Amino acid sequence: MxxxxxxxxxxxxxxxxxMFACSNGPEEGRGGMAEQYTNSEFAPVMPDEPLGxxxxxxxxxxxxxxxxxxxxxxxxxxxxxxxxxxxxxxxxxxxxxxxxxxxxxxxxxxxxxxxxxxxxxxxxxxxxxxxxxxxPRNRSTLESQLAVVKQIFDLLNVDNQFAFNSSEVNPKYMGHLAQAANLMKTYPAIELQVTGHADATGTEEYNERLALERAKQVKRYLMIFGLEEARISTLSLGSSLPLYDGDTPGIMLTNRRVSIEVIADEAELETAMRDSL
Incomplete structure (x- = not known):
């Protein structure tokens, strides 16, 4: 023991x-070669393999x-x-x-x-x-619930980057926000947590403010597209949790983003799903 x-x-x-190592960085898209891997089984230490x-x-x-x-x-x-x-x-x-x-x-x-x-x-x-x-008694209802949650999550976590020193939402992401808001109108049990991020440029205090402003801008557009303010919470992690490590222009752009969690009240969502069928 x-x-x-x-x-x-x-x-x-x-x-x-x-945490202080270097990353290879992503290719254009959602993570480069790592995103192509589908096998999810790892052994902590392989036989006869040096410990690294x-x-x-x-x-x-x-x-x-x-x-x-x-x-x-x-x-x-x-x-x-x-x-x-x-x-x-x-x-x-x-x-x-x-x-x-x-x-x-x-x-x-x-x-x-x-x-x-x-x-x-x-x-x-x-x-x-x-x-x-x-x-649940109705497994198909559960699968429908998860499909809705996944669709919203995927919409809101793609094309979610920001220009340098800016909190303006890019037009392509604005389209995703509109689609997600329209879908969420049917399911009032779904809420969102929007977290703002910044790249490593600037002071910690400045990055914290800029990242929060990015989250608030996303919330603002979701409200313009019809979501109630109470369904959207915002917070900031500044530059403390980059998506990728490095200082190339592509990596810095990727780190200037928002990340969004989809929060669902399962019982209410199931009721809404049944009513919509």
Whole structure:
């Protein structure tokens, strides 16, 4: 047992060191070669393979996968299907990043995934103290719910970059905002959390303000397109959590963005889905 604990501490320490490693950076699109990887199974250490920093990240990925699998086994998929679907997508993205040797990108996404799973565990524990999470009677309704959530998530997390030192929403992303807002009008149980980001240029304080202004601009347009203000929350991470590490123009552009989480009240969403059929 002591050996296992020591190994775990060693792996976690190594993964922390990789936060200062260099990334290969993405090709134009959504992550370059790492996005082409579909296999999501990793062993923390391969036989006869030298121990390197990537093993710490693989170990952390495996721990996150075990955490997610445990939550699913406890019923999270039935009480919080939207949250589980997004967590699974993030887990697969990290796997593709690891396969593409994008260590810093994987490390950043693991930080996000840990917080997401911890929040999901807290919500699940509360629900399980009051009731049970069981499969819905109508599985097709559940699949329809997840399809709607995924469609909104995909719309709002593509073409979401900003020009240098600007909070103006680009026209292509504005079109995505209009489509998502129109879709969400049918499902009032869905809410959004908009997080603003900045590149590494500028001071920490300035980047914090600029990133928040980007999030607020996105919220402003969603409201113009018909969403109620109460359904959209905003926050800023400044330049503290870049999507990719590096200082090339393409990477800096990618880091000037908003990221959007789709938050769904599962019971209300199921009712709305039935009413729309």
């Amino acid at each position: 002591d050996v296992i604990l020591a190994l775990k501490k060693t792996m976690i320490a190594i993964s922390c060191l990789t 920093p990537e093993h710490g990240l693989r170990f952390d990925w495996k721990l996150a996968k075990l955490h997610l699998d445990t939550l699913v086994d406890q019923g999270a998929k039935w009480c919080f299907p939207a949250a589980v679907a997004q967590a699974e997508e993030k887990q697969n993205r990290i796997a593709r990043e690891l396969a593409g040797d994008l260590w810093i990108d994987a490390a950043n996404d693991i930080v996000i995934q840990r917080k997401r799973l911890n929040d999901l565990e807290l919500k699940l524990n509360y629900v399980l103290s009051q009731a049970r999470c069981v499969p």
